[in-house]
Amino acid sequence: MTQAEFVVVANRLPVDKAGPGEGEDGWRRSPGGLVTALEPVMKETDGAWVGWPGQADLEVEPFDFDGTQLIPVALSADEIEKYYEGFSNDTIWPLYHDVIAAPRYRRVWWDSYVRVNRRFAEAAANAVKENGTVWVQDYQLQLVPKMLREMRPDLTIGYFHHIPFPAYGLYSQLPWRRLVLEGLLGADVIGFQRVADAGNFARAVRRLFRYETRAGRITVPGEDGTAHTALAKAFPISIAAETYMELAKKPEVQARAKEIREGLGNPKAILLGVDRLDYTKGIRHRLKAFGELLEDGRVTVDDVTLVQVASPSRERVEAYVQLRDEIELTVARINGDHDTFGHSAIRYLHQGYPREEMVALFLAADVMLVTALRDGMNLVAKEYVATRNDNRGVLVLSEFAGAADELGSALKVNPHDIDTLKDTIIQAIEMPEADQARRMRSMRKRVLEHDVKAWSDSFLAALDDARAAKERATR
Ligand code: GDG
Numbered sequence: 001m002t003q004a005e006f007v008v009v010a011n012r013l014p015v016d017k018a019g020p021g022e023g024e025d026g027w028r029r030s031p032g033g034l035v036t037a038l039e040p041v042m043k044e045t046d047g048a049w050v051g052w053p054g055q056a057d058l059e060v061e062p063f064d065f066d067g068t069q070l071i072p073v074a075l076s077a078d079e080i081e082k083y084y085e086g087f088s089n090d091t092i093w094p095l096y097h098d099v100i101a102a103p104r105y106r107r108v109w110w111d112s113y114v115r116v117n118r119r120f121a122e123a124a125a126n127a128v129k130e131n132g133t134v135w136v137q138d139y140q141l142q143l144v145p146k147m148l149r150e151m152r153p154d155l156t157i158g159y160f161h162h163i164p165f166p167a168y169g170l171y172s173q174l175p176w177r178r179l180v181l182e183g184l185l186g187a188d189v190i191g192f193q194r195v196a197d198a199g200n201f202a203r204a205v206r207r208l209f210r211y212e213t214r215a216g217r218i219t220v221p222g223e224d225g226t227a228h229t230a231l232a233k234a235f236p237i238s239i240a241a242e243t244y245m246e247l248a249k250k251p252e253v254q255a256r257a258k259e260i261r262e263g264l265g266n267p268k269a270i271l272l273g274v275d276r277l278d279y280t281k282g283i284r285h286r287l288k289a290f291g292e293l294l295e296d297g298r299v300t301v302d303d304v305t306l307v308q309v310a311s312p313s314r315e316r317v318e319a320y321v322q323l324r325d326e327i328e329l330t331v332a333r334i335n336g337d338h339d340t341f342g343h344s345a346i347r348y349l350h351q352g353y354p355r356e357e358m359v360a361l362f363l364a365a366d367v368m369l370v371t372a373l374r375d376g377m378n379l380v381a382k383e384y385v386a387t388r389n390d391n392r393g394v395l396v397l398s399e400f401a402g403a404a405d406e407l408g409s410a411l412k413v414n415p416h417d418i419d420t421l422k423d424t425i426i427q428a429i430e431m432p433e434a435d436q437a438r439r440m441r442s443m444r445k446r447v448l449e450h451d452v453k454a455w456s457d458s459f460l461a462a463l464d465d466a467r468a469a470k471e472r473a474t475r
Contacts, residue, residue, distance in 0.1 A: 001062050001069070001071075001126075001127070002069075003126075003127060003128055003129040003132070004045075004046050004047055004048035004069060004127055004128060004129060004132065005045050005046050005047070005128075005129055005132050005133065006041070006042075006045040006046070006047045006048075006128075006132065006133050006134075006135070007047065007048045007049070007050060007124050007127050007128045007132065007133070007134045007135070008038055008042070008047065008048070008049045008050070008051075008134075008135050008137065009049075009050045009051070009120055009121075009123075009124045009134060009135070009136045009137065009141060009144060010034065010049070010050075010051045010136075010137035010138065010141070011051060011052055011084070011088075011137070011138065011140040011141065012030070012051045012052055012054060013030075013049060013051035013052065013053050013054070013070050013072060014029060014030055014034070014035040014038075014049055014051070014065075014068075014070070015027040015028060015029055015030055015053075015065055015070065016028055016030045016054055017053065017054060017055060017058070025063075025065075027063075027065060029065075029066070031355060034137060036239075036240045036243070036452065037237070037240070037452040037453075037455065037456050038456060040453060040456075041456055041460065042067070042068045043067055043068075047068050047069070048062075048068065048069040048070070048071055048127045048128070049068055049069070049070050049071065050071045050073060050120060050123045050124050050127060051070075051071075051072070051073060052072070052073050052074075052075050053072045053074075056075065056076060056077040056080055057074060057075075057076055057077065058072070058074060059072075059074050060072040060074075069127070071123055071127050073119055073120055073123050075116065078112070079112055079115070079116055081316075082106075082108060082109045082111075082112030082113070083109070083112040083113045083115070083116040083140075084140065085314065085316055085317050086104075086106060086108075086109035086112070086113075087106075087109035087110055087112065087113040088113070088139060088140045089314055089317050090103070090104050090109075090317055090318075090319070091103050091104055091105060091106070091109060091110075091174075092139050092140075092142075093139070093163070093280075094279075094319070095166065095170065095171070095173060095174060096139065096163050096164055096165060096166050097163065097164060097166075097280045097373070097374040097375075098164070098166055098170060098373070098374045099170060099173075100279050100280055100373050100374060101279050101319045103173070105173075105174070105175050107175075110175070110176055113143070114143060117141055117142070117143035117144050117147060117183070118143075118147055120141055120144050121143075121144045121147035121148045121151060122151070124136075124144070124148060125148060125151040125152050128152070128155060130154055131154050131155070131156075132154075132155060132156075133155065133156045133157075133158070133463060133467070134148060134155055134156075134157050134158070135157075135158040135159075135160070135459075135460075135463070136148075136157065136158065136159045136160075136187065137159075137160055137162070138160065138161065138162045138163070139161065139162070139163055141159075142159075142180050142183045142184050143179070143180070143183035144159075144183070144186075145157050145159050145183060145184055145185070145186030145187035145190075146182055146183045146184075146185065146186030147183070147186070148186065149186040149187075149228075150186075156188055156463055156466055156467040156470065157186060157187045157188050157189075158187055158188065158189045158190075158191065158459060158460075158462075158463045159184060159187040159189070159190050159191065160191040160235065160237075160459065161184075161190070161191065161192050161193070161197065161376075162193070162237065162376050162377070163193075163376040164193070164194070164197050164200075164374055164375075164376050164402075165192055165197040165198075165200045165201045165204075166200060167200050167203075168200065168203050168204050168207055171200070171204050172204075172207075177204070177208060178208055178209075181204060181205055181208060181209070184201075184230075185205070185218065185220045185230050186230075187230055188228065188229070188230060188231065188463065188466035188467075188470070189230070189231045189233070189459065189462045189463050189466055190230055190231065190232045190233075191233065191234070191235040191459050191462075192232065192233070192234050192235070193234065193235075193236055193237060193376045193377045193402040194234055194236065194376075194402045194405055195234045195405070197234065197376075197402075198216060198232045198233055198234050201232050202216065202218065202232050205218055205232075213232075216231055216232045216233045217229050217230075217231055218230045218231075218232060228470075229466075229469070231462060231466065233462065235455060235458055235459045235462075236377060236402060236405065236406060236450070236455070237376075237377050237379070237452065237455050238379075238382060238447065238450050238451050238452045238454065238455045239379050239382045239383055239386060239447070239451065239452055240451060240452050240453075241382070241386040241447050241448045241451040241452075242448075242451065244359065244383055244386035244387050245386055245387065245389060245448070247355065247356060247359045247387070248359055248362070248363060248386075248387035248388070248389055249389060250356075252356075253356055253359050253360050253363065254360075254363060256356070256357070256360035257360045257361070257363035257364040258364075259360075260360060260361060260364040261364050264305045264307070264343075264344075264347065265305075265342055265343050267301075267302070267303055267304055267305045267343065268303040268304065268429075269303065269304045269305075269366045269367060269429045270304075270305055270306075270307060270364055270365050270366050270367070271290070271304065271305070271306045271307070271365065271366070271367045271368075271369055271425065271429075272306075272307045272308075272309075272361060272362070272364075272365035272367070272368050272369065272384075273286055273306070273307070273308045273309065273310075273368075273369045273370075273371075274309045274311075274358065274361070274368075274380045275309070275310060275311070275372075275380065276310070276311050276312075276313035277310040277311065277312060277313050277320065277323065277324055277327070277350065278313055278314070278320070278323075279319060279320075279323050279373075280372055280373055280374050280375060281371070281372050281373075281375070282371035282372050282373045282398060282415040283308065283310060283323075283327055283371075284323075284326065284327060284330065285371050285373070285415040285416065285418065285421065286306075286308075286369050286371045286415070286421075287306075287308075287327065287330045287331065287334065287346070288330075288418055289371075289418050289421040289422045289425060290306050290334070290345070290346070290425070291330070291333075291334045291345075292418065292422060293422050293425060293426070294334065294337070294338045294345055295337075296422075298422070298426060299426075299429070301338050301339060301340055301343040301344065301345045302340070302342075302343055304429065305343065305344060305345070305346070305347060306345065306346045306347070306369075307346075307347045307349070307361065307364075307365070308331070308346060308347070308348050308349065309349045309351070309353065309358075309361070310324075310327065310348070310349070310350050311350075311351065311352040311353075312350060312351070312352065324350070327348075328348070328350075331346050331348045334346055358383070359383075359387050362383065362384050362387040362388070362393075363387060363388075365384070365393065366392075366393060366394065366428075366429070367393070367394045367395075367396060367425065367428040367429060368380075368381070368384040368393065368394070368395045368396065369396050369425070370395065370396065370397045370398055370401055370403070371396070371398050371413065371415040371421065372398045372400055372401045372415070373398070373400055373415060373416070374400050374401075375398070375400065375401040375402060375403075376402050377401065377402035377403055378397075378398075378401040378402065378403045379403075381395060381397055381401065381403040381407060381410070382403060382407075382447045385407065385440065385443045385444055385447050386444065386447050386448070388440050388444065391436065391437040391440040391441055391444070392433065392436055392437070392440065393436060393440060394411060394428040394431050394436055394439070395407065395410040395411065395439075395440075395443065396410065396411045396413055396424055396425065396428050397410035397411065397412055397413070398412075398413055398414070398415050399412050399413065399414055400414075400415070406446050406447075406450070407443045407446065407447075408442070409438070409439035409440075409442040409443050410439070410443065411424050411427060411428055
């Protein structure tokens, strides 16, 4: 195995094992945003990607895929249960999303998290050249930066946190709160979605360690009397805006959007929600508001349909099983009360779709509902905006999604405030086209200028600065 200049470490590899008949070499590129984001960087530099191949006990040798070296890290079924479903998705995920669901603190999960983080760190340390760069991704791997720094002090290390970082009052619940912060502080650059997340992180560091922090720069003492500077700063992630824009221009996608509208009985307004089925996304609040609007007679099923795509997610974690039951009961009740033979109140789809179909849905929707109770960024909001080349459509956006910091012209809502949410949905349905266009133009400008390439460029530039500062200091 040749060592690479630039290594990405993420929970998942950017590929999925292909089913029979798919993909020539048994793997196909997975559709995720991070994969698209890093594709250009991986191609430009001689890059490697360390990650789990997605199936239990799958031992695979490193292999080349599309010019990138992929380095699989195997996980046993027990580790998937404890490190991934347990500590990552049933401890950290709910804690960092403001305890919308109760986090479970289990010591055997933590032990597994430490072990698996060490395995990822070792794989990265073996993969990267002298003085190279490693970019660690997300909350499953918070301990990797420190582990890597100890194994390889020559490296420049970045970490990007895709989800929120909570206020100290919540963070302090974590039994391993010091160890997790130490893990993150091993990085030279620690990126967050919002300015508020970086602020929460810096405050937690001050409370627990009393390190000096100035304008996001934290002086972290090492064990040998030396110190390094870690920069904690917001780098809001984005989407491949051009790609979405181009997909939306395709005649077949536009024809499909028309077909979808017809299939729903050509209502006056289509409302759309697209989320992984997750308790952070505020799907219940959205359904509650829409159900009450029907109940109050402010909308009727002849005029307005809500399409809710809830893509299957984390189906072995108990909180998700329960959430699905609640949502499906609510949908069935609302539909039972209001459907006619010609029109349905809610078209609920517990399925994943190809990207073209998602874009067609965005084009078919008059109102996009993003009502997350807490969300790092929410890419769906940006995708909707990017596809609306016609400057039509209204985005209703929760102030608790990171995207709210950038998309100032959306109709902002507090999803907990059901009455205001209802009024905002009506306002969106009734918004004059000129007003829609004015708002959409300004949001599109932001998303097209600040696309995912701009995001990765700015993060990598910060890493370059960190490397240059280190070189100056050791000269
Ligand atoms: C985490 C953070 C942050 C969804 N269903 C289908 C489908 N999707 C796509 C969407 C979007 C992506 O999945 C979801 O991204 P989000 O940002 O909305 O949410 P999370 O999955 O929770 O992502 C989040 C993100 O990381 C990036 O940093 O923004 O805050 O929680 O791209 O379009 N795509 C297809 N079919 C589906 O059925 N093709």
